Amino acid sequence: MRRSLIQMTVLGVVASVIITALSLLIDWFPEQASTTADDVDLLYDVLLIVSVPIFVLVMSVAIYSVIRFRARPGDERDGEPLHGNAQLEVAWVAIPFVLVTALAVYGWIVLDEQEDPRPNTMDVNVRAGQFAWRFEYPQPGGQSVRSDELYLPKDRPVRFRIRTDDVVHSFWIPEFRIKQDAVPGIVTTSLTVPNRAGNFNVVCAELCGLGHTTMRQQVHVLEGEQFASWIGARRQALAAAPEPGRQTYTTYGCAGCHTLEDAGAAAATGPSLDGLAEVYDKRNPRLSLEAYIRQSIVDPRALVVPGFRADGMPANYSRQLSRAEIDTLVDYLARASAGSSGPGTAAAIRPPPGASR
Numbered sequence: 170m171r172r173s174l175i176q177m178t179v180l181g182v183v184a185s186v187i188i189t190a191l192s193l194l195i196d197w198f199p200e201q202a203s204t205t206a207d208d209v210d211l212l213y214d215v216l217l218i219v220s221v222p223i224f225v226l227v228m229s230v231a232i233y234s235v236i237r238f239r240a241r242p243g244d245e246r247d248g249e250p251l252h253g254n255a256q257l258e259v260a261w262v263a264i265p266f267v268l269v270t271a272l273a274v275y276g277w278i279v280l281d282e283q284e285d286p287r288p289n290t291m292d293v294n295v296r297a298g299q300f301a302w303r304f305e306y307p308q309p310g311g312q313s314v315r316s317d318e319l320y321l322p323k324d325r326p327v328r329f330r331i332r333t334d335d336v337v338h339s340f341w342i343p344e345f346r347i348k349q350d351a352v353p354g355i356v357t358t359s360l361t362v363p364n365r366a367g368n369f370n371v372v373c374a375e376l377c378g379l380g381h382t383t384m385r386q387q388v389h390v391l392e393g394e395q396f397a398s399w400i401g402a403r404r405q406a407l408a409a410a411p412e413p414g415r416q417t418y419t420t421y422g423c424a425g426c427h428t429l430e431d432a433g434a435a436a437a438t439g440p441s442l443d444g445l446a447e448v449y450d451k452r453n454p455r456l457s458l459e460a461y462i463r464q465s466i467v468d469p470r471a472l473v474v475p476g477f478r479a480d481g482m483p484a485n486y487s488r489q490l491s492r493a494e495i496d497t498l499v500d501y502l503a504r505a506s507a508g509s510s511g512p513g514t515a516a517a518i519r520p521p522p523g524a525s526r
């Protein structure tokens with residue numbers, strides 16, 4: 170019995186050492202490109218060092234026991250009568266409890282440090298939809314610079330505000346070591362500080378439909394001046410272009426039914442959109458202004474304003490308009506319904522209830 174115990178322990182310890190060493194030798198991760206990447210990798214190594222030996226030790230003892238103490242052919246005995254061992258039981262409950270609690274606290278500390286608010290943080294809105302990411306850089310005038318690829322300045326903290334237009338997606342940049350779910354109906358956030366210039370991957374890490382594997386784009390981390398000239402050019406193009414939302418509003422016939430001063434529309438078949446920013450939350454307090462407008466366009470039957478007919482608004486705009494046109498229209502209407510779409514009026518739009526996570 171004593172010999173078996175020694176053999177078993179020696180075997181388990183040797184196997185633990187070999188497999189832990191092997192698991193630490195493997196280069197698990199892509200290059201590091203954010204200030205907190207190193208902490209995340211260290212956390213992973215600590216998890217390996219703590220969990221691999223325990224797993225290997227337990228498995229070696231189990232396998233050793235199965236082989237060494239198996240019933241020989243013809244042996245019909247039930248084996249020795251066993252009694253519980255209170256000391257052993259306390260030990261095998263207490264040790265894992267302490268280990269798991271300590272690891273949870275350590276993980277919490279690393280995450281908390283990553284999510285620590287930093288001065289001079291830039292907000293980028295991330296929109297997920299089957300099967301692409303879209304990125305918006307809110308501008309002082311209330312409009313947003315839009316881009317299909319993510320551009321970020323090096324060494325500046327960035328806060329991603331992540332939304333989805335359909336199902337659950339997960340926003341993952343492996344080189345930054347960040348990953349955050351995009352969940353319908355809420356805005357989730359993720360903070361990071363890119364500290365290496367270059368091109369990295371933006372990947373969806375949640376099985377989100379048939380095109381899930383194609384939901385991959387690039388993040389370009391640029392030096393500060395390069396980024397400033399990129400965003401500057403986009404900003405100028407935005408200012409020079411005619412208000413695209415106003416065009417969409419008239420092109421698709423919205424102006425035929427809804428009053429909107431900014432678009433020169435005066436019709437009363439449908440509810441007026443002037444001042445919508447002031448009243449929408451009395452109609453539906455659960456939605457933000459943008460979400461309310463979006464839903465009214467794509468699924469008008471779900472949000473009928475009292476006094477108007479449920480079938481008054483065509484229900485096929487989600488197919489007639491492209492996703493980008495709907496984005497533009499929602500963005501425009503959120504501004505225009507608050508007074509005017511001119512620069513400086515964004516402040517008049519109240520923050521959406523519950524969207525300030």
Ligand SMILES: [Cu+2]
Pocket residue numbers: 297300337338339373374375376377381384
């Ligand atoms: Cu996805």
